[in-house]
Amino acid sequence: MKQDAFIQQLRQELDSLPKAEVDEIIADYREYIGDALAAGRSEQEVITALGDPVKLARELKAQASYRKWQQSRSFENLAHVIVSIAGLGLLNAMLLVPFMIYLSLLTACYAASIAFAIGGLIAAVGIGSHHLFGWPSFNAVPVVVMSHGHDHAEAADGASDDANDGLAANIKDIKIEKDVFVLTPKEGNDLSINTNAGGIEISRKNGKLEIVAANEGARALLIKGADGTVSIRRADATALELKSVDGSHMTLARSGKDGKSSIWEVSSGDGDHVRLEQDEKGKPKSLAIESGSDAIVIDGDHAALVGGKDRINISASSSMGGITFGSAVGMFAGGVIGLLLCIWLTRKTWRALVRYVHRQIDKISARLDSPGQAAR
Template sequence: MIRKAFLSQLEQGLAGLRPETVREILADYEEYFNDALADGRDEAEVVAALGSPQKLARELKAQTHYKQWQEHRSFSNLSRVVVSIAGLGVLNFVLALPFMIYLLFLTIGYIVSVSFLLAGLTVVLAWGSHGLFGWPQFSSDGSGWYIGKHGDRGAEMAWSSDRADHEGQVWIDEGRLRLNPDEGDRFELRTRQGDALLVAKKRGKLLIDASQPATRELVQVDGGEASINGSAIRELTLHEDSGDVFTARVDDDKRLVRLEASSGGSELKFAASGPKGSLSMKDGDSSLEITESKIALKDGMDHIQIDALPGLSLGMSVLVVGLMLLLGGALGLVFCVWLTRLTWRALVVYVKYQIELVSGKDRENAAA
């Protein structure tokens, strides 16, 4: 192989470098050949001393990338140096394999740590935003009977049966419970003094009955609807002609503390009496139960249950778990950053060592 062929193959091997860098390298080796010929050496001897032009190109690319990294120390420049060094021989690829596996696990560590951190932060913020997971208070105007909005008819009790004509049987309007039972349905109410009140509809006529005359006077009839001061009622039960039942109860502070509903094979129970509040829903073989100590979900043969930590309520357990996730994610992230810095330093030492080996070989070839 003569000088022209050697330089042509060297130029091809340097593909990927900047054109001006390639021209500088080729000019240096042109001068190297000229100096060797001036010393009485022929081209074939010089080519044999330099070795394979492809291998020389790989070594020169590694050195060039290393110089670029020294001028601007960035991860991308260091990555180019590592890739160039890995291309110098099969042994380097074998050494690079466990390093790539290590980087994979380090990346997974970052992902897990950040996930834990975000999950913990979300749980803690959610816990705080819901007022320490206190039981909800359903009230709109102090009557305690607000549950849902129903168009222009004010706030309506969120109760729906299987009957297609069941709509707007009970709602609240400016602090008053308005009752409009369907044919065959009846409302059983109990006042705060414990007196009973019955509102029903038979043959299209609204019927009102009370245990005490004073209780009867609480009811006003307007256009086929019964109207009662919501703050005077402690408990309301709707019995439908189909057999469906809906019951709601408020406490002395006008907060909804009990709600029960049954329709066909489905049941809903809600209790919020202080620290022992609970929610229970059943639909055939499926059920959902939420208490201060557990969340249980059953669906046929499947059963999922989440228990609170020993000695803590479910709400406090959520807070503790959130704080643990937050702490674990933060510590994991700090550890991953520390490993990254350590890896960076080790990689720099390895790159310098490999470049020194390559530069030493070049000096030996030049001396030869």
């Protein structure tokens, strides 16, 4: 290869570099070739000693990328140096593939850690605000309506009102004050109490309260008030039954393992029925109101309104997916720890890459500065 062909191909391969830098490199090589020819070496010998202009251009571009990275140590400039080194075949493909997988996993860990940290923080703030101020509300209520008409639905509403009136009227005879049943049966109503000591019958006839107990032990469980009421501790009564003169019927039974939960049932003479289940703290767990073919059922976060062939299902669900404040804080802490670990790994990776680049550039510089190469 002649000198002009060598210089032309070298300039062509260096076209990605700034023109001033290319002109300086070409001038250095022209000077080197001129000095070698003046020393008595043949043109062919000098060009052959310089090697392939394509490979030489790659080594020179790697050096240029390295100098640019030294001036501005950014990840982008470091990536350009690594790509230049890889183009020389100095980066083993057996090492490159695992390294790319490692970078992909590190990027995924960054994304997951940031998502956990931000999500946990938002959830913790939202749950804390919800418990302290009642905002935001996390309850979304999806409603599913299956309807063949509206007449039955209106009937169901009327039935629920009637049943509620019946329940309220019957509960007036039985009140709960803390852990005590306060009994005030109305005229003509009969009240039965089951206790562990025996049964008790209470009624009011002609304005006079009558009490019939199976034994003195059962009678001793009753507490008579000055206002004409009779009380009994909830723990002593296993069940209550009230029969009204209008044909309605109400029962109250203890339930649950500890016997502190209760089930209220009210039936009217015309077939209406109400069932209310309460937990040990007196909070409603479920409510069912039935009147013929119409019904309203509320159980936990679900409710159903039935009127003949019409049915409305309502399900209340938490938009936070049941996340507790502790879970939100744990999510946030896990995200922060993961993010710190990713930053530590990034610093280690950066330092390892810098050391690798230094070693490879030193090898390239040694070849370029050796006899028979350019003295750059």
